Amino acid sequence: MSYEEIFRYGSDSIGPGMFQVLRDRLEAELGEDPFKVLERSPKRFLTAMRKIIGYRTTEAYFSMLAERLRAAGIAVTKDVLIDAMESDDPSRLELIFRNARIVTPFERMYRQKVFLQLEKAAKARQRRVAIGSALLGIGMFSLVLLVVTLASTFLSQLQVNIALAAGAIIAFVVAVENYLSNTAPAPRAEMIMRMRILGGSVPPLDEALHRVFTAILRERKGEYVDVSLSSLSESLEMSPVDLIDSIMMLQRAGVIRVESIS
Structure with a gap:
């Protein structure tokens, strides 16, 4: 998924036409496609945003963008986004969005x-x-x-x-x-998922992810954690689909790694 698609998805929740307005102003400031600039120099893109809409508005924009992306399945915070852009390292930003899959x-x-x-x-x-x-x-x-x-x-x-x-x-x-x-095989909600705790940090503003991670830690008995998806979804009062989405977000954030499903 391209940066433009990700920013479009995040911007549309902020206000109608927000993405196109921001894109046009960035293009006028940078003199070329702003998302091509983002691929080469994230810091230049961020600097242009701060110049166009102001420092505080840029912070608020990335805060809302991160919240929207977390809801869609990308484990990220405003600070993580801005730090990656200020480092001017395209690979750091790419790592955040690698294999990003927006779920509408x-x-x-x-x-x-x-x-x-x-x-x-x-x-x-x-x-x-x-x-x-x-x-x-x-x-x-x-x-x-x-x-x-x-x-x-x-x-x-x-x-x-x-x-x-x-x-x-x-x-x-x-x-x-x-x-x-x-008899039909048990549905996937009854499957056992084996995970390894990696030590990454859970996005601080995502209460749902914290609840899921805390519940996973309670099942830890050694190097691995074996979790019954049906039992965990019932204890958290979450649907199996939402629970699996949360587990995948924790994996993207480097908090856990799914080793096997049986």
Whole structure:
């Protein structure tokens, strides 16, 4: 994702047309595409902003921009952004936005809806498999009962009892095997995520990330942390989708690293 797309996304929440106004004024000040300048010299871009809209307004702008970006999944603060730009090191700024993936409110809502539909479909399938397995077991036992009844004149009472008991056991085993072999895999909310704590700092203004990180630390028993996504989402009263987004933001911030999901 380009710097222009990121700044456009962050600016649109500040005010209608804010991005275009800022872009035009920066282009007039710098004499070229401002985002080309940002790629080469972040400090020059920042200096031009401070000259155009003032020092305090620039600070407020980056504060609102950082808040907007955090909500979209990029773990960053105003100070981190400004420090990276003042260092005039393009690689530092690039590192912040590397693999940035903006999640719009509509996309978040769509993902949440799809997740709930998949979870509902998995539960419905599980019910159907349970009913089908029970009917299979009943059908098999009914068949055994019919055969034993027809052959009862040739069998002793002990043989009849043994045949019925064996038929019941076989029907039960077949029903259970059918249920276990056809049950849908657990949805991703039930997965266990293994993480390593790296020691990075959680963005100080993001209360939600602090809550998630604190909950993760409570599960720490050694070098790694094994977390059940379903249990963690319930304890934090967050949807699994939002919880996974928060974990990915912590990973981008260098606080944790996801090692495996099982």
